[in-house]
Amino acid sequence: MKLAIIGSYGHLPVVLEGLKQAPDVQLVAAARWGQDDSMGFVGTAAPADLPVHDDYRAMLDEVRPDLAAVFVPFYRLAEAAMAAAESGCQIFMEKPLATTLEDLARLRAAVDRAGVQVAACLTCRGDAAFRTIRQAVLAGRIGRCIYAAAQKSYPFNVRDEFYRTRQTYGGTISWIGIHAIDYIHYCTGQDYRRVAAIASNQAHPSRPGMEDQGGLLLELSGGGAVVINFDYLRPWGKHKRPWGDDRLRIAGTEGIIETKDSASAVELMTPDATETLPLAPAVNIFADFAAALAGGTQPLLTTEESFRATEIALKARQAQDSGRFVEL
């Protein structure tokens, strides 16, 4: 498969790292998302002679890639992915798939017309901790999942200019809350019925459209409550600590399973024991997607799930704005 990269923003390193495990994929071209695109990976993680285009549409027409990796600023993701779909590309892209429900519907239509697959870069699915939890849940270790609590916490640190407004950033629910929305679904196997949300910017006036903390309250499709808290308040400075502090706790009818120490370990509690589980191997979700395309198998994250996670995040944002539960 010929791979073309559109934009070098965000989690493109997931693709560049995954390429090492994707023998069927050849990186053949890249295109800047705009004049500001550094394309810093060319000459470091990719050969210095990689053809780099200024216009991704022209690149798609010229190169005709089989697979596009779309990593542009969030408000332009849907537009670039639609162009890739219209060119017949399979698509691996930054999440969220779109920053408005209207753009999401347009992308969905384009993807359906083209008959291509889309995988959002919801990296947590590939993390050892969440894979371990999913395996334990599937093995019945905690019975039926009936309740979950999750956290996403990051430092504010330095943020790009386009995080300044809702219009260009999309909101913190769709940028970081979406991971928890997705990994709870991934680990429990359940969808959601409804959502309420509160989020605001309290301490970072340089990026007024960027909520620096918030919470989600959701109902699982099987019944039961989910709470998610997310923030950009993780202290950052001379004391070195992991970038993020992801957490997940799922209670079932027979036990409780949860991450420990910023998702570096997983603990299972049952009436008989408290045990630290051996971690499942981590998976690079780009390599997984490429392998699934090559083998005709199902990827770790399906097209449906990529759209659904984005839809839920954008409806949660509606709930935040309206102060009401939104049905899912």
Next chain:
Amino acid sequence: MKLAIIGSYGHLPVVLEGLKQAPDVQLVAAARWGQDDSMGFVGTAAPADLPVHDDYRAMLDEVRPDLAAVFVPFYRLAEAAMAAAESGCQIFMEKPLATTLEDLARLRAAVDRAGVQVAACLTCRGDAAFRTIRQAVLAGRIGRCIYAAAQKSYPFNVRDEFYRTRQTYGGTISWIGIHAIDYIHYCTGQDYRRVAAIASNQAHPSRPGMEDQGGLLLELSGGGAVVINFDYLRPWGKHKRPWGDDRLRIAGTEGIIETKDSASAVELMTPDATETLPLAPAVNIFADFAAALAGGTQPLLTTEESFRATEIALKARQAQDSGRFVEL
């Protein structure tokens, strides 16, 4: 001060333990809340010759105590506390103060008419971890509090019959969620603006009115989000572990502080360091209330706060039932 005990349900041991540190208080009488009341403390934690009455109203008339400790099943708390107030007693009582907003208003009026003080048995305020967090927050260690996440988790284990229905039990928000509502207020110094809630019984059909898990989403009075998750799903059996797993994490503009290991430790994160704080000494909140009455000082938990925590819990239950945010 003469103390009379009304009922031996719930957290009465907090009073019996606190008496050892309350030299101004003499336990002079007790009354059963009903025929089923075991009064097991008489002859063990209290003298075997303690006068025990069958009717608390008659006991109040006869003994004229200065202070009443009210520990009856939840749906009868307001009624018994009203009788104590009308008798002119200061009141230390099980939480919630009432299981309906109507009863809460009636109790409020009785307390105001009598000019007495009421302290709810919100024990977490006296716990070392929450006192440590409050002290650190008051000392400015995390800046302005703008976000919190809390957990209350208990085993279902064995529950009394009156937990079966909402009418007699009151609901899990008002029985265990109320602690987190209160200790977030205690630690942040902030009130709340609005609340949404989801809770249900998923796995304990023997007590259909007793929600076995749920979540609250609140907005702090100063802005910022709070999520609380609570459950009765903590595994309980031959593996011994602490009864509860209380948690609290507060983020401020300058750092994050949180409990570790079922609130047996407190960790503070700032840009410069991650440190485990020395724990403040625990306080018995009954002994504290008695000392405040004797000294004319402010107790750890005021009458206003006792009523407010109950009001918020009951309004959160309204939010649960209506599927809407309720203003606070």
